[in-house]
Amino acid sequence: MQVTTVNKLAQYVGEVVSIRGWLYNRRSKGKLHFLLIRDGTGIVQGVMFQDDVSQNLFTQCAHLPQESSLIATGKVHQDPRAPGGYELALKDVEILQLAGEYPLGKKSHGSDFLLKNRHLWLRSKKQHAHLKIRSEVVRAIRHFFDSHDFVLIDTPILTSSACEETSGLFEVNYFDRRAYLSQSGQLYAEAAAMAFGRVYCFGPTFRAEKSKTRKHLTEFWMVEPEIAYANLDDIMELAEELVANLVEEVLEKRKEELKILERDTKMLEKITLPFPRLSYAQAVEIIRDSKVSFEWGEDFGAPHEAIISSHFERPVLIHRFPAESKAFYMKKDPQDPHLALCVDMLASEGYGEIIGGGQREDDLETLEKSISEYKLTREDFEWYLDLRRYGSVPHAGFGLGLERTVAWLCGTHHVREVIPFPRTLYRIYP
Amino acid sequence: MQVTTVNKLAQYVGEVVSIRGWLYNRRSKGKLHFLLIRDGTGIVQGVMFQDDVSQNLFTQCAHLPQESSLIATGKVHQDPRAPGGYELALKDVEILQLAGEYPLGKKSHGSDFLLKNRHLWLRSKKQHAHLKIRSEVVRAIRHFFDSHDFVLIDTPILTSSACEETSGLFEVNYFDRRAYLSQSGQLYAEAAAMAFGRVYCFGPTFRAEKSKTRKHLTEFWMVEPEIAYANLDDIMELAEELVANLVEEVLEKRKEELKILERDTKMLEKITLPFPRLSYAQAVEIIRDSKVSFEWGEDFGAPHEAIISSHFERPVLIHRFPAESKAFYMKKDPQDPHLALCVDMLASEGYGEIIGGGQREDDLETLEKSISEYKLTREDFEWYLDLRRYGSVPHAGFGLGLERTVAWLCGTHHVREVIPFPRTLYRIYP
Numbered sequence: 001m002q003v004t005t006v007n008k009l010a011q012y013v014g015e016v017v018s019i020r021g022w023l024y025n026r027r028s029k030g031k032l033h034f035l036l037i038r039d040g041t042g043i044v045q046g047v048m049f050q051d052d053v054s055q056n057l058f059t060q061c062a063h064l065p066q067e068s069s070l071i072a073t074g075k076v077h078q079d080p081r082a083p084g085g086y087e088l089a090l091k092d093v094e095i096l097q098l099a100g101e102y103p104l105g106k107k108s109h110g111s112d113f114l115l116k117n118r119h120l121w122l123r124s125k126k127q128h129a130h131l132k133i134r135s136e137v138v139r140a141i142r143h144f145f146d147s148h149d150f151v152l153i154d155t156p157i158l159t160s161s162a163c164e165e166t167s168g169l170f171e172v173n174y175f176d177r178r179a180y181l182s183q184s185g186q187l188y189a190e191a192a193a194m195a196f197g198r199v200y201c202f203g204p205t206f207r208a209e210k211s212k213t214r215k216h217l218t219e220f221w222m223v224e225p226e227i228a229y230a231n232l233d234d235i236m237e238l239a240e241e242l243v244a245n246l247v248e249e250v251l252e253k254r255k256e257e258l259k260i261l262e263r264d265t266k267m268l269e270k271i272t273l274p275f276p277r278l279s280y281a282q283a284v285e286i287i288r289d290s291k292v293s294f295e296w297g298e299d300f301g302a303p304h305e306a307i308i309s310s311h312f313e314r315p316v317l318i319h320r321f322p323a324e325s326k327a328f329y330m331k332k333d334p335q336d337p338h339l340a341l342c343v344d345m346l347a348s349e350g351y352g353e354i355i356g357g358g359q360r361e362d363d364l365e366t367l368e369k370s371i372s373e374y375k376l377t378r379e380d381f382e383w384y385l386d387l388r389r390y391g392s393v394p395h396a397g398f399g400l401g402l403e404r405t406v407a408w409l410c411g412t413h414h415v416r417e418v419i420p421f422p423r424t425l426y427r428i429y430p
Numbered sequence: 431m432q433v434t435t436v437n438k439l440a441q442y443v444g445e446v447v448s449i450r451g452w453l454y455n456r457r458s459k460g461k462l463h464f465l466l467i468r469d470g471t472g473i474v475q476g477v478m479f480q481d482d483v484s485q486n487l488f489t490q491c492a493h494l495p496q497e498s499s500l501i502a503t504g505k506v507h508q509d510p511r512a513p514g515g516y517e518l519a520l521k522d523v524e525i526l527q528l529a530g531e532y533p534l535g536k537k538s539h540g541s542d543f544l545l546k547n548r549h550l551w552l553r554s555k556k557q558h559a560h561l562k563i564r565s566e567v568v569r570a571i572r573h574f575f576d577s578h579d580f581v582l583i584d585t586p587i588l589t590s591s592a593c594e595e596t597s598g599l600f601e602v603n604y605f606d607r608r609a610y611l612s613q614s615g616q617l618y619a620e621a622a623a624m625a626f627g628r629v630y631c632f633g634p635t636f637r638a639e640k641s642k643t644r645k646h647l648t649e650f651w652m653v654e655p656e657i658a659y660a661n662l663d664d665i666m667e668l669a670e671e672l673v674a675n676l677v678e679e680v681l682e683k684r685k686e687e688l689k690i691l692e693r694d695t696k697m698l699e700k701i702t703l704p705f706p707r708l709s710y711a712q713a714v715e716i717i718r719d720s721k722v723s724f725e726w727g728e729d730f731g732a733p734h735e736a737i738i739s740s741h742f743e744r745p746v747l748i749h750r751f752p753a754e755s756k757a758f759y760m761k762k763d764p765q766d767p768h769l770a771l772c773v774d775m776l777a778s779e780g781y782g783e784i785i786g787g788g789q790r791e792d793d794l795e796t797l798e799k800s801i802s803e804y805k806l807t808r809e810d811f812e813w814y815l816d817l818r819r820y821g822s823v824p825h826a827g828f829g830l831g832l833e834r835t836v837a838w839l840c841g842t843h844h845v846r847e848v849i850p851f852p853r854t855l856y857r858i859y860p
Contacts, residue, residue: 393526
């Protein structure tokens, strides 16, 4: 028997094939059972006519529990009314395991219950769509960098020191000493950029923040390109090119999934290059113009980001934030040393920050001073200072948060739905 | 001025271009300086004739320290004698930073010194080649799975329980409780396979083993495919197809780097499908035939692997190990319940194990019994047991260790050279 998958049924019209999957749903009408079968690649309706199968099987299928595993064999028909456009006229169904009563029924569940059952929730249509889109976005990101002459450099997770503030670090017992989980691969990517010119890292990163907002996870994936001989303008261009490319790829390759998520793609379709660029100062003006008070130097919160975004139909680049609120490695603007040569990108439709980056300080003395002003342990950064001792060059890079980007593309409220097994302040199971 | 990179010089023969990079080496001969310039994409020789540049610059270049950063401008000449086949007739060199005395000189250094300076060592030819090959292998692995209908599922690093033995786990302080760094994404990939059919995860994994062999890292990357409705034979086929594909891709796309590493590729070129398959019992016979004593039930050590490998010109698949030495989730061979339906792949040329995998126990009761026999905490595995309660199906998968695979392809003795920043028992800096 020809075994195939639901996404390939079009190739077998008129033939008898087997689909190996699970019962997604069923209804009966007289001498007919309609079995919706999912196999991970799609869902197909199997139509079972009483006279075509054994009495035993027909009776069993009248009560078959949801998620029972089965191998369904039947003839493929094209039928525009069927979900997916094809139908199986069932000749046989081999039942592998009768499922227990499935905890995720048709009634709606609270998020706590769903997250506790994340291992099963993944089978539902919307969660399935989220993760197919995530998989596509990862593919597109890697293809973008691989085809733009970047070398992949996997930076370490276990590190001996903090890259930014120490408060947000997870501590690990590393044999007889302490280590920390990486918050960012940037410093290591800088070392690699001096060796390879253009590099990117793409892996999990960790923040022990107690934030419980819809945008926070303690474990999330980040892609971080870093380029030697690049400045702030270069990476703003790269960032907008990357994001426009991701939008295009998802719109083209994940239409079905966007439909399942009922994503209104009108705004995404409008995204073209270049993106609007504002200085921090201009962004502050927009906020104040909308009668919201805002103190110079603050970072933008979600309501501020929403105000700024609402003025534009595309993602926005905001550059040159006040230096004092930023990390020690940021290069100051030579035109105004109170400002850092950094940039954030806000996604459109109020989804907020998806990218942060900037030009790095490349002068040894300035960086040494900064490390001491930020009260960081100098010896932890000796290797990083070496990059300024031996052939320092202007360089820049950014980090794009995968989950925030995917949540925006999916039009999904909470980032926890676009990662397979979300980790948050109170959740580490399953 | 046209700025380009060394790997694109062929497009600019006869034109004047600028290369932005670092001084790799230099020698002088009368009125000529020969400057070897690296820019991360390659190395080009710049020829500086005294009369073509200012006296000042010519004098400075006579003493330019290695790794100084510079922008070299000159006319591109094709010259078969030059390294890389092209040469720059220099018209100007802008020096950005005069490097301090470079610690990695021409004399040979001990491995401790090199690892302490890993951030600089990455710039040397061989390390550069290792990581270009690694980057290519990662690309090829992802492309293989993406183009074979697998969905990427990023499994979590922070987990609440152990997947195999607890002794090898790194403990993390997770707010007010304990968590562990993942040793494998397999259990989560199994949950995802029930939702998507074919999935893979590919990320860093952690083992707190005190091993100090050439094959051990505490942090390494692993790709793990998992397939619903698959058995041991299916994944043996997938594993050999994957590995043959990686060999082919690297031979085709990383010729230059293999040459730099002086890799004799004769053996790699012989690798064709299918790979030889041995049962554990047959492998034990081979070992005993070579007059080495071996106790039934043991796992193969490096010397045993070398003996087995020496009988074949291709990687070898060894299947059906004694069940008692294997993890709790392995399915027993129905033909002989003392054996597990598992498989290891040994790379050729004595490089040892690069893949481990097998068919998973899919019967609820058998798995419950196994969890209790292995003295694991039952409640940690309730979600995993759910996969057998709701639509259990035969399924199988494997894990391929990235660094071991890359070390083999590179012909490199120690895995620590094929990861950007290796973590070992005593090393977590830089």
